[in-house]
Amino acid sequence: METDMDSVRVESSLxxxxxxxRAFLSGWYFSWTEIDKGNREKKTISVPVSEVIGVKEGRVEIQPQKKVEDTDLDFTLFHVNRNSxxxxxxxxxxxxxxQFCCPSRAVRDQWITQHRTALKTHSPSRPHRLLVFINPFGGKKRGKQIFHSLVSPLFELAGISSHVVVTERAxxxxxxxxKKDLTGFDGVICxxxxxxxxxxxxGVIGRTQQEAGVSENDLTAMLQPCDLHIGVIPAGSTDCVCFTTVGIxxxxxSALHIIIGDSQPLDVCSVHDQSTVVRYSVSLVxxxxxGDVLEESERHRWMGPLRYDxxxxxxxxxxxxxxxxVQYLPSDSQISSPRDNTRCLSGCRVCSESKERLFPHFDSSTSLYSSNVSQYSTELEGEWVTVExxxxCISLTCVSSSCPRSPKGLSPSAHLADGTADLILVRDTNPLSFLTYLHRHTNKQDQFDLPFVEVHRVKAVRFSLPPGEEEDFEEEEEKIQSSAERVLEDPGKLCSNNIAGHSQQHLTGQKEKATSTSRLKRPGFVCGPCCTKPRSVSVWNCDGEILPQTEISCRIHGQLVRLFARGIEDSTRA
Structure with missing residues (x-):
């Protein structure tokens, strides 16, 4: 049976x-082959129709600045180029x-018409209207410049309209x-x-669950997959999510992935405190x-990105x-393992085969992201394992969490969309051994091949303090709170109360604020032998945010959201 795509066919000399x-448009590709003076064929170049950004009449340039020369015989093709x-x-x-020149205007118009028909037929899921949020303060504060100089011209070329919101607060x-009406938007971009x-x-997860009538606070509930795609234009300090899902x-x-409508499902971890969802995480809990590094860095925000070092x-x-x-629910080791030395690349077999397992009652004739799924999940069934x-450090990551400084990431073999996360337990060891573990994140050595490190692929995790530690923790909190209150009453006692790392400016707020954030205002760090008395508890770092809770439960929701991405392409095939 002949399809619409097969009927798109045009051939001529250009x-x-x-x-x-000799140019040829048929099926899924547009190809052109050089013909020498002896009418012999030489090199052929082929561009997938799915990677055509746009076609314009005349001679058109977009970069470094827009330039249009209207001619009767020319058309300009814009497409994706790859390089490592x-x-x-x-x-x-x-x-x-x-830029192509045609033998006549009629031939040029035919080429343009057929290209545009092919795009509509082959790429019906391309976005047409996007909601864009720009953070003007993140990274090197170049968000607005990046969007208006690099991204906006590409969106305009592809016929994408965008509503831009420059954020002013967290x-x-x-x-x-x-809260706003999102009708007509095909995706949200940050x-x-x-x-x-x-x-x-x-925002996307919360809105989707509200509209589906699903309680986010119920740890056993199966959350409704989100239909609204998320796009990421990197303009931050580390851009871990972008690096993990695109590879750069x-x-x-990233803008070109958004334009052609790439769609990559992504697992999300929900973090709960008893009967309340606290946050969602993708890269790190x-x-x-x-946790200590994030807490210490918050005291030195004036240093910019250097504060993390x-x-x-x-x-x-x-x-x-x-x-x-630590209690965890292991996943099926027959499907994949964090030690199998595989990489989750574009078209990953493990991720693509996980959809049926994650959504066993899904009707393939409808869209997973536009129909209600089963209210309750069986993913939490199984035998839990306890480690005391x-x-x-204890780390839980749904993805590899790679970034420019750590190209392999926390867990190099983690998958984007298999419904699992990797739990990494680093037991107490001497400083040199721990430094070896940290250093291996920056090179090609296996960071799990150490006697004090273990890694497990899991579906859910619970963390609690051992018996006896809870009382010590509560006593420590009372001391910290009491010290904070005394300083509020008399700021001059700041030094004598030994609350290192806090300036008077941080402690002169309202007394109620000190009470609500007491768990975040712990004694600061001092180098080497001058360290303050070891604390009984740390804090949780959830994708760069400090959690006030210590005892938490985590559950992995497979393929909960979709990004404008396709996973990391194999650079060896470039």
Whole structure:
């Protein structure tokens, strides 16, 4: 049976400069082959119709600035170009431009018409209207410049309209998505870092569950998959989510993935405190070292991105470890393992085969993201495993969490959309051994091949303090709270109360504020032998946000959201 796509067929001679080509549009590709003076075929170039950005009459340039020369015989084709760059895991995409000259205007018009027909037929899921949030303060504060100089011209070329919101406060994007009318938008885009992405993530998930009547607070409930796609234009400090799902943190590459309507499902971890959902996470839920680093870095925000290096050194020299009781529900080791040395690349078999397992009652004749799924899940059934001990750090990640500084990430073999996360337990060890573990994140050595490190692929995790530690924790909190209250009454006693790392400016707020945030105002870190008395508990780092809760439960929701991405492309095939 002949399809609409098969009927799109046109062939003729075209010229690029002084060279003649035989051009052919049929099926899924547009190809042109150079013909020499002896009428012999030479090199052929093929572009998938799905990667054509647009076709324009005349001679058109977009970069470095827009330039249009209207001619009767010419048309300009814009498409995706690929190349590898530096330490990127994936391929860099750039805007390719090829200018063709036709033998007549009628032939030119035929080519343009057929190209546009092919685009509509082959790429019906391309976005037409986007809601864009720009964080003007993230990273190097170049969000607005990146969007208007690099991204907006590409959207205009592809015929995409965008409504732009420049955020002025934290959680503004989340609140906008939760409360405003989003009718007509095909996706939401963040121009910023991982913090801005987290806002969009919480907004999209929250709105979807509200409209579906699903309780987010119920740990056993199966959340409704989100239909509204999320796009990420990297403009932050680390851009972990973008690097993990695309393989590079390049704004143009991400913009082109958005334009052609790429769709990548992504697992999400929900973090609960008893009967309340606290946050959603994609890249890291970390306790111990990573929690302490974030907490210390918050005291030095004036340092910019350098605060993370500084905080890391300070926390490492304190050489702290924490007692904990970890319970986890393991996934099926026959499907995949965090030690199988595989990589989740574009078209990953493990992720593509997970849909049927994650949604067993799904009707394939309808869209998963536009129909209600079963209200309750069987994913939490199974035998839980308990691990008790003293840990340097505990990490849970749904993805590899790779970034430019750590190209392999926390868990190199983690998958984007298989409904699992990797639980990494680093037990107490000497400082040199722990430094070896940290250093292996930056090279090609296996960071799990150490006697004090274990990793498990899991579907759910619970963390609690061991018996006896809870009383010590409550006593410590009372001391911290009492010290904070005394300083509020008499700021001059700040030094004598030994609350290191806090300035008087941080402690002169209202007394009620000190009470509500007492768990976040712990004693600061001091180098080496001058460290304050070891604390009994750490804090949780949830995608760059400190959680006030210590005892939490986590559950992985497979393929809950979709990004404008396709996973990391294999650079060896470039």
């Amino acid at each position: 010229w690029i400069g002084n060279k003649r080509y 760059r530096g330490n990127a895991q994936g391929l860099t995409w750039s805007l390719g431009r090829t 959680n503004q994007a989340r609140d906008y998505i939760l 121009v910023g870092g991982d913090g801005m992405f987290s806002e969009l993530l919480h 943190n390049d704004p143009v590459t 970390g306790y111990g070292f990573y 500084y905080a890391g050194c300070m926390v490492y020299m304190c050489n702290r470890s924490y007692s904990g009781l 001990g003293t840990f340097k």
